[in-house]
Amino acid sequence: MNNISDLIKELVKYGKDKGLVDKEDEVYTINRLIELFNENEYAPSEDEVEFREIHLILEDMLAFAVEKGLVKDTIANKDIFDTKIMGMLTPPPSYVRKEFKERYDKDPKDATDYYYHFSRATNYIRDDRIAKDEKWTSETEFGLMDITINLSKPEKDPKDIAAQGAMKKSGYPACLLCRENEGYAGHLAHPARNNHRIIPITLCGEAYNLQYSPYVYYNEHCIIFNDKHTPMKIDRDAFAKIIDFVRQFPHYTAGSNADLPIVGGSILSHDHFQGGGYEFAMVRAPYEREFKIKDFPNVHAGTIKWPLSTIRLQSSSAEDIVDAADLILKAWRGYTDEDAFIYAETDGTPHNTITPIARMRGDLYELDLVLRNNITTEEFPAGVYHPHQEYHHIKRENIGLIEVMGLAVLPARLKKEMSVLEQAILNGEDLSAKPETESHKEWAEGWIKKYDDINADNIHRIVQNEIADVFSHVLEDAGVYKRTEEGISAFKRFTDMFE
Numbered sequence: 219m220n221n222i223s224d225l226i227k228e229l230v231k232y233g234k235d236k237g238l239v240d241k242e243d244e245v246y247t248i249n250r251l252i253e254l255f256n257e258n259e260y261a262p263s264e265d266e267v268e269f270r271e272i273h274l275i276l277e278d279m280l281a282f283a284v285e286k287g288l289v290k291d292t293i294a295n296k297d298i299f300d301t302k303i304m305g306m307l308t309p310p311p312s313y314v315r316k317e318f319k320e321r322y323d324k325d326p327k328d329a330t331d332y333y334y335h336f337s338r339a340t341n342y343i344r345d346d347r348i349a350k351d352e353k354w355t356s357e358t359e360f361g362l363m364d365i366t367i368n369l370s371k372p373e374k375d376p377k378d379i380a381a382q383g384a385m386k387k388s389g390y391p392a393c394l395l396c397r398e399n400e401g402y403a404g405h406l407a408h409p410a411r412n413n414h415r416i417i418p419i420t421l422c423g424e425a426y427n428l429q430y431s432p433y434v435y436y437n438e439h440c441i442i443f444n445d446k447h448t449p450m451k452i453d454r455d456a457f458a459k460i461i462d463f464v465r466q467f468p469h470y471t472a473g474s475n476a477d478l479p480i481v482g483g484s485i486l487s488h489d490h491f492q493g494g495g496y497e498f499a500m501v502r503a504p505y506e507r508e509f510k511i512k513d514f515p516n517v518h519a520g521t522i523k524w525p526l527s528t529i530r531l532q533s534s535s536a537e538d539i540v541d542a543a544d545l546i547l548k549a550w551r552g553y554t555d556e557d558a559f560i561y562a563e564t565d566g567t568p569h570n571t572i573t574p575i576a577r578m579r580g581d582l583y584e585l586d587l588v589l590r591n592n593i594t595t596e597e598f599p600a601g602v603y604h605p606h607q608e609y610h611h612i613k614r615e616n617i618g619l620i621e622v623m624g625l626a627v628l629p630a631r632l633k634k635e636m637s638v639l640e641q642a643i644l645n646g647e648d649l650s651a652k653p654e655t656e657s658h659k660e661w662a663e664g665w666i667k668k669y670d671d672i673n674a675d676n677i678h679r680i681v682q683n684e685i686a687d688v689f690s691h692v693l694e695d696a697g698v699y700k701r702t703e704e705g706i707s708a709f710k711r712f713t714d715m716f717e
């Protein structure tokens with residue numbers, strides 16, 4: 219089926235079925251699409267056809283557009299063009315917001331369900347690419363961890379990279395999170411967002427917006443971003459805002475990356491939080507040692523059984539839990555314990571911060587405060603509380619919010635490396651012989667001994683479990699207090715300040 223009229227007919231049928239195209243806008247939408255394809259006529263076959271998955275319809279449309287010379291045959295150019303197609307099916311922001319609001323007033327979950335399905339229907343979330351990610355869960359000392367090998371971002375085409383290099387950098391939109399991305403056509407150095415719609419929300423009286431992450435690392439992975447392009451900061455306001463968010467969306471969690479390099483996220487320049495409708499391993503971590511906060515008898519506090527050093531607060535009072543978190547943050551920012559190798563600052567550079575995560579637990583507000591420190595030394599130039607050298611063959615990137623909660627996002631290269639490694643182990647090959655296995659040799663030889671029988675049926679699962687084991691160790695590396703007798707008593711020295 220390569221007749222463009224038939225493809226337009228199929229696409230518009232898809233749009234009507236998914237609630238994107240109103241019956242009244244059908245002819246209008248068809249005319250926008252024939253305009254885009256530089257056609258004067260619309261003459262589809264009379265036959266009724268079922269529509270296919272959206273990426274299949276778009277692939278055929280792209281093939282037509284490439285043949286007709288409307289678009290260059292590279293991934294980046296085609297992404298811009300197929301987003302433009304979808305933009306013609308996507309209702310304007312005012313419509314989506316009204317729909318969201320009406321549903322929200324009855325049931326917040328119904329509103330986010332609608333908006334999540336909408337964001338997938340418009341192909342803003344590219345389901346066919348997300349499906350390429352390899353995901354699994356493995357039991358570890360800290361419960362069932364989630365692991366993802368991220369394969370959904372397409373490899374860059376060298377022609378696109380060259381064309382991008384020649385482009386002048388524009389300041390509009392200022393970044394990938396800015397509200398000005400809504401409906402933006404994009405170019406080779408900035409993703410197309412014709413099909414993107416955002417939902418304005420208010421947190422503690424300040425204007426924010428809700429959107430889903432186009433990469434959905436987990437179910438309903440959402441981003442809550444400041445209406446203004448302003449740097450992120452962890453302070454009392456940040457705690458108050460994520461608590462306000464879970465009050466308004468009690469079925470979602472919301473957290474923030476820390477606000478210092480190494481222990482923070484990738485976009486520190488635009489204030490934002492991340493949340494979603496997923497139960498992370500951290501949620502299931504129990505209290506390990508409870509303590510009292512003298513000034514806040516209404517707040518239940520304790521450390522939890524988790525590889526990163528975490529204080530969990532619970533309270534029925536939003537104000538008390540936020541104030542208690544602020545007390546702990548202020549204490550931590552200025553806290554030095556040389557015996558535990560914790561320095562609030564060196565040469566005037568601050569090192570201590572917190573990764574906070576908020577959720578509702580029944581009727582109680584819950585706030586996990588993960589203590590972070592970004593000091594580096596000669597021995598650990600990438601960070602003392604950062605994945606150590608011995609694990610860099612699996613994970614060398616920062617431990618950000620998502621990982622803190624128990625979901626590893628691992629680089630694409632691992633997929634190939636692990637499959638070569640599995641084959642090499644089965645064949646009894648020397649692991650230093652191939653570039654894909656060389657860096658994994660020491661690690662693999664360490665666990666091969668543990669198993670009586672490694673065969674073609676179980677090797678993949680064994681490798682998955684061993685990767686999860688590495689993940690729990692890199693989280694321990696990122697923990698400022700180790701889970702040893704010494705570490706536990708050093709952690710207690712800090713929490714004793716509040717009793």
Ligand SMILES: [Zn+2]
Nearest residue numbers: 393396447488
């Ligand atoms: Zn921005």
